[in-house]
Amino acid sequence: MRQVFSEDFTVSKRQLGVALVVLGAALLLAAAVLTALDGVRLAAIIGGLAGGAGVLVGLTLLPLGDRPA
Amino acid sequence: MATGGTASARRRSPWVVTGWLLAGLAFVLLVGHLLIYVHYAVGLMRFPFDYDQGEGFELVDTMLFSQGEWPYRDNETYPFYASNYPPLFHVILVPFAWVFGPAYWYGRLAGFVGTLLTAAAIGGIVYREERHRGVAVLAGLAFLASNYVYHIGPLFRQHMTMVMFETLAVAVLAQAPSLRETGRRRWALAGGLLLLLAAGYTKQHAVATCVAVFVFLFLRNPRRAAIWGGGFALVAGGLFLWIDWATGGAWWTNIVAANVNDYYLAQFAGLLRQWLRLHGALILVAALFALYELYVARLSLYTIWWVTAVASTILAGKWGAGDSYFTTAIAATCVLSGLAAARALRGAWKLPGGAQAALKRVAGVAVPLVYVWYALSVVKMPTEGRFFGWLSDALGLESTYGDRYAFYDAAGWTQGYASIGHVPTQTDVDNGWRIVDLVRAADGPVMSEEAAFSLHADKDVITNPTQLKNLYENGLYDPSTLVEALRAHDFAAVIFRAQFYPPPVLEAVYEAYYPAETIPMNGFSYEIWQPGPPAEQRAAFAASLAELQPGETRTMALALPFDSALAWRGHTMRQWEAVHGKPRPSGEGGQCIASDFSQDERVISLEVCPAGAEARLTVTRSR
Numbered sequence: 154m155r156q157v158f159s160e161d162f163t164v165s166k167r168q169l170g171v172a173l174v175v176l177g178a179a180l181l182l183a184a185a186v187l188t189a190l191d192g193v194r195l196a197a198i199i200g201g202l203a204g205g206a207g208v209l210v211g212l213t214l215l216p217l218g219d220r221p222a
Numbered sequence: 223m224a225t226g227g228t229a230s231a232r233r234r235s236p237w238v239v240t241g242w243l244l245a246g247l248a249f250v251l252l253v254g255h256l257l258i259y260v261h262y263a264v265g266l267m268r269f270p271f272d273y274d275q276g277e278g279f280e281l282v283d284t285m286l287f288s289q290g291e292w293p294y295r296d297n298e299t300y301p302f303y304a305s306n307y308p309p310l311f312h313v314i315l316v317p318f319a320w321v322f323g324p325a326y327w328y329g330r331l332a333g334f335v336g337t338l339l340t341a342a343a344i345g346g347i348v349y350r351e352e353r354h355r356g357v358a359v360l361a362g363l364a365f366l367a368s369n370y371v372y373h374i375g376p377l378f379r380q381h382m383t384m385v386m387f388e389t390l391a392v393a394v395l396a397q398a399p400s401l402r403e404t405g406r407r408r409w410a411l412a413g414g415l416l417l418l419l420a421a422g423y424t425k426q427h428a429v430a431t432c433v434a435v436f437v438f439l440f441l442r443n444p445r446r447a448a449i450w451g452g453g454f455a456l457v458a459g460g461l462f463l464w465i466d467w468a469t470g471g472a473w474w475t476n477i478v479a480a481n482v483n484d485y486y487l488a489q490f491a492g493l494l495r496q497w498l499r500l501h502g503a504l505i506l507v508a509a510l511f512a513l514y515e516l517y518v519a520r521l522s523l524y525t526i527w528w529v530t531a532v533a534s535t536i537l538a539g540k541w542g543a544g545d546s547y548f549t550t551a552i553a554a555t556c557v558l559s560g561l562a563a564a565r566a567l568r569g570a571w572k573l574p575g576g577a578q579a580a581l582k583r584v585a586g587v588a589v590p591l592v593y594v595w596y597a598l599s600v601v602k603m604p605t606e607g608r609f610f611g612w613l614s615d616a617l618g619l620e621s622t623y624g625d626r627y628a629f630y631d632a633a634g635w636t637q638g639y640a641s642i643g644h645v646p647t648q649t650d651v652d653n654g655w656r657i658v659d660l661v662r663a664a665d666g667p668v669m670s671e672e673a674a675f676s677l678h679a680d681k682d683v684i685t686n687p688t689q690l691k692n693l694y695e696n697g698l699y700d701p702s703t704l705v706e707a708l709r710a711h712d713f714a715a716v717i718f719r720a721q722f723y724p725p726p727v728l729e730a731v732y733e734a735y736y737p738a739e740t741i742p743m744n745g746f747s748y749e750i751w752q753p754g755p756p757a758e759q760r761a762a763f764a765a766s767l768a769e770l771q772p773g774e775t776r777t778m779a780l781a782l783p784f785d786s787a788l789a790w791r792g793h794t795m796r797q798w799e800a801v802h803g804k805p806r807p808s809g810e811g812g813q814c815i816a817s818d819f820s821q822d823e824r825v826i827s828l829e830v831c832p833a834g835a836e837a838r839l840t841v842t843r844s845r
Contacts, residue, residue, distance in 0.1 A: 222520065
């Protein structure tokens, strides 16, 4: 964490990919919970689609390594 | 189009000549769009009334600020008015309000100049990053050519000023993290964030650009993003809390709570399809550039801005939202496509093998072709007048709006798309002043769905209809005081254009007033509703309808002139079915008018007779 908040730290493509996968999965989970509690709602559909896109894009960024994002 | 230093023989090759011809055509077409835009803007600045729904309330906000008052107020007390927009656009216009009083032209001028500055900023970004004057000019002109920008740019509305601040903020902040000199970097960050703050305090929709900026700063350096983000949140949040405190909580209610509206997916889907169809040429190039930066190069603020701006268009499905929600995405698209085009012409894309050289060769024709394609997709123009009548005839273009407006728009129409773009006529102006004369002659304040008439008549502006409707639908507005005022005829008249009021308010108008006159202006029908009989006479009449038995008759006085009483009778019986043909003369000398109405099993005969300056009504239940 100390390194992340250092003067010269820059987020890499892989780190961005991990962040997108985590955020996307969280959105997918939230959409699933919302659907389970409240039925199929527009917000859940949009959240699910955005989450799915986030996970997919994130996964494709993982192989790009330490190049700056 | 120039592709860098080449030999003179190559300059004359058919491929290069074709590129230059297409570039010239793109430039001519986009300049043509600019001239049409200027024509429209000047036409609107000369029109002294509301052109688009709600413009007048922006003027009211400006006038309130010029008098040192907040427009964020309690909607439940007279004059039942509050604004739902942040203050900066109106505050900027305060000096104009001091000098010129309430007038529409300076707000429209500000919006128009804002779009020109946005276009200049787009061109400036493209030139600064890629050093290609031709594409920089085309990118700026492309923004002004958009049907959406054309529509909204010269209106007395804050949206395009927000887009201007957003674009300027992005222009300043995009290079800030790369500045090596600490002092310059700090100044750039402070200046850029100040512009971002200005965008947010012009309109709430700027939140998408705020997200883009802080994601970008985080990717470049999380520490810097946290420090500057904290400072930004402190200033923006502090301002928010101060205004909320100064307005007794009315700021939160009117700015935040009132903007939670119903959502229509079909509206968003229609607008998205329309946006893709009109701007597809540039969107395609912008998307390729974004993918290139994501996987090959480094993400710039421009690309992140484009992604968040496009994502934020999903809010266009809200009730009351529309095509304006795409204008930030259009600005970002013009930047990104301009960068991509200029880079292709310079051969500066980093591609494997011989692809880089091949792309440079193709770009000489493909880039101008993209702008020609775009310019031909966004065609719109007036279809009457000496020049535009001839031009539209020559091009075979007819008005998209039939007899309503003389205006062709390639966009067509979809739910949420503003059906405007024409230049108002002298008849529109004359009819507007007719309505103002009616308001001036009225004995007291007038509740008008548009503010212009009351402002010109120097009377109080009563209600901000859509604001009341939004608050009512969110359970945040109790209309009982306004309903009581309407039932008591506290307003000398009511003027409707679209009837965007809460249902109880509309019901109160229907019960206490009647439509006396319709005046067309600017493609809309303005209904002038006059007070019906006093409350006790209306109650007596309603009781007669409910209580009379077959064969019984009641007579009552109506405090209305005879002609007005006839008009009121027709309106108040609107939920009954007229029977036995047209109203017929009756009474002594045929000076009365009688007509019959039925509902379920009941048949009622109403006879209206003149009684001095007023009228007498006889109600008979025949069945």
